[in-house]
Structure formats: C-alpha cells, structure tokens
Amino acid sequence: MRPPLIRSFSQLEDLAPGQPVVTLFSGGLDSSYLLLRLRRMGVRDVHAVSVDIGEDESSDYKRQVAEALGAKLHILDRRQEFADRYVAPAIAAQAVYLGIHPVSSTLSRPLIADSAVELARNLGAQAVLHTANRSQNTLRRLNGALRLLGYEGAFGSPYDLDPVSREEKLAALRAADVDLLAGRIVSGDSNLWCREFESGILDDPELHEVPDEMYTWSRPVAAPDDTDTVTVAFEHGLPVAVDGTPLPLTELIDRLNRRVGAYGLGRYSGLEHLDHGEKVLEIREMPAAWLLLSSYRHVESACLEAELIREKRHLEQVWVREALEGRWFGELRLATQSFIDACAARTTGSVTWRLRTGGADTRSITTGAPLYLRDREAWEERAIATESAPFTRPEPVLAAAA
Template sequence: MPSTPLIRSFSQLESLDPDRPVVTLFSGGLDSSYLLLRLRRMGIREVHAVSVDIGEDESSGYKRQVAAALGATVHILDRREEFAARYVAPAIAAQAVYLGIHPVSSTLSRPLIAHSAVALARTLGAQAVLHTANRSQNTLRRLNGALGLLRYEGAFGSPYDLDPVSRDDKLAELREAGLDLLAGRIVSGDSNLWCREFESGILDDPEMHEVPEEMYAWSRPTAAPGDTDTVTVTVEHGLPVAVDGVPLPLTTLIDQLNHRVGAFGLGRYSGLEHLDHGEKVLEIREMPAAWLLLHTYRHVESACLDAELVREKRHLEQLWVREALEGRWFGELRLALQTFMDTCATRTTGSVTWRLRTGGADTRAISAPAPLYLRDREAWEDRAIAAESAPFARTGPLLTTV
C-alpha cells in the first residue's frame, strides 16, 4: 500500500492486494455502482458493498440486484433507530440549522455510515474503506473526516476526488457490463428518515432551477383548500416523545410528522451550501418533521430556560453545526458542545400545540411543567409590587436630617 492511507484517485487502487477484502459504501447509485465495476475489473476477489439503512428511498432489493450483477457481497445494515437516537436527537437539541437556511441532514448521516463501515471493515480484516464522494460534494470531507477520527487502520477515501469520471462514461461502461438500470436519473439524491435532498443535474445552476413537483414525496400538498389540522408535540428532557399525547419512538414520530405536516406543503428548503474551499452549490430539501420539531423545541426551550442561557446557546449551536458539517462529528469540540446542549436539554420539557394550514402553522398552546412564562400579567405585577414594597412598609419612610 502507499505510505498515505488516503485514497484520492483510481490509480491508487492499483496498489490494493487482490486477495484482501475491500469495503465500499454503496448507495445503489451511479458512482457507487461504477466503483464496484472498477474493483471487479482490477481483480479484487472480495468486495463488500455496505448500505446503511437510515430510511432512504432506494429499496434493498434494488441494491442487492445491482451489487450481485457486479460481483460484490452486499450488506444492508438497519441503523434507523440508532440514527434517530444518536444523531437526529442531538441535532434537535442543538437546533442544527445551517446558517439559518436549512436543517442539516447528510451532516448527521455520514458519521454513522462511516462508523458502520469501519466496524464491518475491522471484522473482515479489510484493507480499505472506499466511498464515492467527489470534490463538489460536502460528503467528501465529512466521510474522510469521520474515517480519520475513527482511526481506521487501513486505506480510505474516494477515487473520484482527483479522478472524476463523466456521467456518460460511467453509464456506457456499466451498460457494456450488462447493467442498464441507472440512466433515467436527472439529479443526485440523498435521503433518510429526517430529510430528502436533491442536487446536481438539473439543479446545477442556482440562477435557474426548478424542481419537478413529482420529486417531492412528503411535502406535496394533499390537504384541501381551507383545511386545518391541530397537532400537539411533547418534548421530555430534550427528546420529542409523543404526538397528540400518544407516546411514539422517535423514528415513528418523525415518519408520522413528515406526512402529516407535509400534507400542508410545509418543510421545503432551498439554498446554497459552501464547499471545502468556499465555493457554493445549490441543494434542495424537504423536511416537514424537522420543520415542526425544531420550532417546537425552540418554543419549549424558551419556556424552560433563562433568556441569557438561551442567547448563549444560540451562539454555541452554530459552533456545533460548523464542527459537524466540517466532518468533525467525532471531534473533541463537537463532543464538548454536545455536553452543553445535553445539559440544557435536561430542563427542556413541555409541549406545543400547532394549527397547521396550507403554507404555514400557528401555535395554539405552549405548555411546560416548570415554566418561566407568565399566565396572568396583572396578577404577577401585583405580586411583584407587593414583594418590592414589603421592606419599605416594615421600616417606614427614611428620615433626612438637614
């Protein structure tokens, strides 16, 4: 192997030992399928394609079909519960929104995917963990950052970093190999139970882009004009735990809200996100559950925490987001910031009732068992004045001697 463990081009793959296992991250898409083809052509005898199920769109059956056609052993790892509990829940507590534009998503999934791949690679004694991100994708630094912080012992990285292959060339070579399943895609997609995201292809140009309505699954409006829906979300110690008083696992709660909130056309985001060297790319998202849960959390938090603490937390939230999206999820600063967020979360308990309507939502009730809010301002003023006046009444007026 080369002295550096970082794989950045297809030529570096020639140094791999054909008799030792290789693990690749596998989405079933064009890039990951083409990588399997190249590894097969190189004579790597044992290729393990890892797909981490966190609620994505692609079916397991489809992935198995593609991997089998390219001679790889596919591993479908169900990590939905772990993703919700250990990645999404902390992001809700940290109010993880990128520069006020959109909630983060792949920022949360990449560390889990990397962790799952490293665990399998160590079990297999694999010589490398490969992925397919290119330099116009933020996934490149997030996966490489996570793999480095996890101290994976073998080589890792993406051969597309310095050695891109055109879409047409990838399609043609896969077609020649007997695989013609991928030609109809017009964008690059990434999905999980928290978010459906689109970029590239017809969305390359920020100055002129339009998303076909059929690409949306959760936020396509289905509510009739004038329809409303009332929904109550309960948070206990920083964790969303119930909808309309019915306790739900976080995965089920998110799924339910994606469809219920999305029925009113809520939870769509579009905006620019920076690349490694400061350039910007357009990304489109739909995240109805995230839209409601993040707003709910902020209301409950405001009801429970001192204003100065909330102000300082809002500053630290952006540090949390920066560390996570730059690929340092497992880094010391992000973990230290999470401790602060978790401390605040222990006191964040309450519920918010929303009235959903087409294009928006309004609060109808904000409730907390140990609130800082007032329910009767006049009564509070009377009590406050009485308490302030009591010492004066006991001592009488001050006498001034001239």
C-alpha cells in the first residue's frame, strides 16, 4: 500500500523522527518555514535539496538559512542537464502556453522532482516534501512528476490544505533568529531559461506594475539608436552557435539573455490556469527564449513542408498541455516528443537578426536544403517550361520470352 499523499502539516506528525526526510529548498519563505516546522516536530535528519538550474539565489545564502534551521543542504548542479534534456526539447516543441508565453517552471519541475527522488532513494528517505500551495501550478507538476517517477515514500506539500499567512511565517522565523526574507514583495522563480514573478504586488491582473529594477536581463541598456546583428545557428533542431561561435546550450542561452535583453526584448505577461480552472497572473522575462523560439520557427519553415508544420503545431500544444499538467514523464508527452524529434532531425540552418530597442527584424534565413525560392522569376520560367513540355507516352515494358 502506498504512503498517503501529504497535504497538511498535521500529516507531518506521522513522520518517524529518526528517519531521513528530503525537502525541496529554494531559500524562500515557504521552504524555510517548512524546515522550522520539521525541527519543531523533532524530525532530526532533514535534507534540504536545492537543484541549481541557473537560479538567482546564492548558495551561501541558502546554506546560511538551512544551517540555521538544522537541515543539511544539498546543492545539485543540473544546469547542463536542464538545458539539454528539458529546454532543448521545448525549443523544438515551440513550447508556448496558448500563444502567450514560453513555458518555464513547467520544464524545471520534472528535473527538480527527479533529482529529489534520486537523493531520497540514496538516503532511504521516508518522504519527499515540497512547499507548493493551491494557487501555484507547481503543486500538480511536482506531485505529478513524483507520482510518475514511482517514488516509494510519502510525498506532497503540507501547504496544500494548510495555508500559512506570510506574517505568521515571518514572525515564526524571526523568533527562531532567522530574519533574512522580509524584503520580498513578490514570489519569484528563476532558472537559466526564465525569470518569473507572481503573487504579492502582482496578485491583481486588473492592476499590476512590475518595478523595473526587478528585471535583470531585459532592462534596456542600449542607446535608442543602437542596433546589433546576431546570427543563431541550429543543427538537427539544436541551437549550436552564435555568430559562428560554437557554444554549449547553457552558455548560448546566457549570452542571448543579456545581448537580446539589452534592447528591452523578451518580456511576457499573461494568465495561466490553476488545477480547477481559475487563472493567475504571471510575469516573465525570457530574452533568449524569445529569439530562439522565433529563430527555430523560421529555420523549421525553411526545411519542412507546410502540411508537416501544420500537424506539428497541433501536437506542440499537446506536448505543452501534458508537460504543463505534470505529465512530463507520461506516455503521451513522450509520444509527441518522438514526432517532434523526427521533425527536428531535418531542421538545420541559421537566422540573422537586426536587434533594435523594442524590436528585431530578420536579415537572413538560411538552410542547406531549402524549400524556399531565391529567384521567383527564374522559378516561374522553369515551372512553366516543365508544365508546357510535350507529353511523351512511355514505351510499354514487354515481358521476357519464356
């Protein structure tokens, strides 16, 4: 019989005090408060796991908080794996939520869950805990991933049925001499692909404004009349070079985030649905994603027939839906990935852009085996000549004499 899904703090009282527990730890208010509650309950062997996929928080900061709350911190560097196994497929899948914004935490949650399960199994941990609440899509994505990964212990978030006010969490942490988190005015999530903000001062879709200092990559620093020309190359669906310089995907994304963001490009805002259909506002900055997704579609259009792209566009949203709903490791997402990979195998080429403040224009779309025309008049002449050529009936093929 499977252990129960953890949905409340009262269920944590059933944990064995001396057996290991793994918690996902961002260094934020919710994950710090969970460590405090576990310490108060007498759970002595707590392992806080932080999966480094290019987030903002420093390791020193996280270590300071974890140590103050009696937990052992594990920082796992998964940046390259995140880029190669999660971001790269998302580029080929054109993973954009309902045409509004590229997905981001949708990609990170399966990797975070997988990393936590690996650590929990190595430790023989009795539970994997996270801190997502009902107004966060992370709840179903982490629970879905942990379920599909077949983790044998208990898992879930005690905040699901037991929300705790911000003021109560801050007061409890201050009383425990942990007073590091009070300055935050929104809930943030970051990785090498995206910086995302929600909640707090961004709760209300009808009235919201993001302080410009919160943006890091997309804060315009280029002069109004400045321009920049950048070329992105793809091989078999994978971004491989910028301006002719081969780069690993992590470095390629990092360079484009700053180079494209310097022109104020790559900001997104939009509503995303929760588990029961209600919608919440999310703000993102994703300059590299903006350029790479647009570039990929141009190269793809140069290489693939229109009917194939039309069918792929439908399956892209199936891929996004399955990943978004916490079924990254599910059969349907994996099946659509096979189709997308087959298309990606034929997607090789490059796009040159001219960047300017507030926008960008293509200057070149190039592929080695193009379906595009470079001289329409010459093509028309050849096509007409072929169509007008006299029809010659082929000679019949006679069977050989017996």
